[in-house]
Amino acid sequence: MLDIITYVLIGIGLFFNLMAGVGLLRFPDFYTRLHAGTKCTTFGSIFLIGAVVLQSVAAWIDGGWGSPDSVLALHAAIALAAILVTNPTGAHAIARAGHRSGIKPVQAVVDDLEDAKFND
Amino acid sequence: MTRFVATTVASFLLYLFLTTASGAVGLWSLEELALGVLLALIVAALTRDVLKGDWVRLLSPRRCALLVIYLVGPFFWAMAKANLDVAYRVITGRIKPGIVRISPKLTNDASITLLANSITLTPGTLSVEVEEKTNDLYVHWINVDESVLAQTPRDYTLICGGFPEWARRIAG
Numbered sequence: 130m131l132d133i134i135t136y137v138l139i140g141i142g143l144f145f146n147l148m149a150g151v152g153l154l155r156f157p158d159f160y161t162r163l164h165a166g167t168k169c170t171t172f173g174s175i176f177l178i179g180a181v182v183l184q185s186v187a188a189w190i191d192g193g194w195g196s197p198d199s200v201l202a203l204h205a206a207i208a209l210a211a212i213l214v215t216n217p218t219g220a221h222a223i224a225r226a227g228h229r230s231g232i233k234p235v236q237a238v239v240d241d242l243e244d245a246k247f248n249d
Numbered sequence: 250m251t252r253f254v255a256t257t258v259a260s261f262l263l264y265l266f267l268t269t270a271s272g273a274v275g276l277w278s279l280e281e282l283a284l285g286v287l288l289a290l291i292v293a294a295l296t297r298d299v300l301k302g303d304w305v306r307l308l309s310p311r312r313c314a315l316l317v318i319y320l321v322g323p324f325f326w327a328m329a330k331a332n333l334d335v336a337y338r339v340i341t342g343r344i345k346p347g348i349v350r351i352s353p354k355l356t357n358d359a360s361i362t363l364l365a366n367s368i369t370l371t372p373g374t375l376s377v378e379v380e381e382k383t384n385d386l387y388v389h390w391i392n393v394d395e396s397v398l399a400q401t402p403r404d405y406t407l408i409c410g411g412f413p414e415w416a417r418r419i420a421g
Contacts, residue, residue: 145332152339160375160389161346165339168372172332195276199269207266217369217376224377224389234346234389239398241350242378242387 131187135180142176145169158235159227167220171212178209251305253293260289307359307420315419327371327410335372338391347393348377351405352385353413360420361386367412374408 152165185201192198228242264285265277272278277285306312338344355361361384365376368388378387388408397403405413 145336148336148339152335155339155342156344158346160348160377161344161391164335164372164375164389164391168370168375169332169335169339171370172328172372195270195273197270199276203266203269207263213370214366217366220369221365221376224375228348228377234348236344237347238345238393238395239347239349241403242348 131183135184138176138180138183142173142180145173145176149173159232160224160234163220163224163227167216171216174212175209178205178212181205182209252300253297255305255308256293256296256300257289260292261285264288302358304359312419315415319415319419323411323415324367324371327412331372331374335391338373344391345393346389346391348387348389349393349397349403349408350380350385350387351403351408352383353405353409353416355384355413355416356421360416363420364409364412364416367416368409371409 146169149165149169152169153162156162156165182202182205185198185205188198189196189202233243234240264281268281268285269276271281274282353361353364355364361379365379365386368374368376368386373391375389375391376386377389379385380387390408394407397407
């Protein structure tokens with residue numbers, strides 16, 4: 130049962146990470162690629178790390194309180210927290226730098242930021 | 250002083266998480282505990298001038314509980330829905346991108362950070378720039394709804410739903 134849940138989690142995680150890769154190839158410009166490359170990977174990673182935590186917590190319970198499996202469970206959980214904080218932060222920095230260097234969104238129907246620059 | 254203690258405790262807790270199963274005192278060895286306290290104090294001393302402001306009030310139990318409820322409830326749900334939406338757009342290639350300015354009227358840095366990160370993590374929207382004076386966000390939206398473009402300031406319910414209210418409750 131535990132293994133089946135793990136496989137399902139890994140499957141979902143791989144699907145979204147695959148979508149991120151496909152999105153990088155298919156989307157037309159910098160910003161839309163950033164969408165695919167940063168966010169689908171976060172969502173995919175939640176499930177992949179969820180699978181790791183699930184397995185290692187089960188091993189921790191089996192191995193008793195002092196078992197070394199606690200290391201894997203806690204480190205994986207901390208890695209997830211770090212991804213959840215750093216991934217959007219990095220995406221902001223990249224997007225902001227991109228717009229300041231003059232990269233325009235392709236096929237854009239509206240660009241309020243560009244308009245705001247002219248009004249200042 | 251409160252800030253110093255809070256930083257020390259947070260660093261020490263993180264150190265404890267990273268060094269489990271090292272010995273017999275609980276899950277840790279005495280050496281690890283001693284080194285953890287020492288390093289936590291050093292970190293707190295070094296970051297004293299960096300971590301300024303009144304962020305300690307964010308540590309209140311009510312705000313932390315709200316944050317957890319927000320993360321596992323509305324936030325995760327929005328993230329799941331929106332990820333399926335982006336997966337659909339990756340496969341079909343149907344996109345209509347644009348950069349939209351929204352005015353969530355948040356007043357402090359912590360809440361605008363929380364909102365910007367929430368917007369970025371829910372796919373389909375990506376925070377590009379923040380207007381420092383008014384705390385307005387510029388959001389790159391992968392599939393702009395034309396009805397929003399009719400008026401300024403833009404209606405943000407289609408972009409980030411109830412997130413601004415949550416950000417105000419958690420960090421406002």
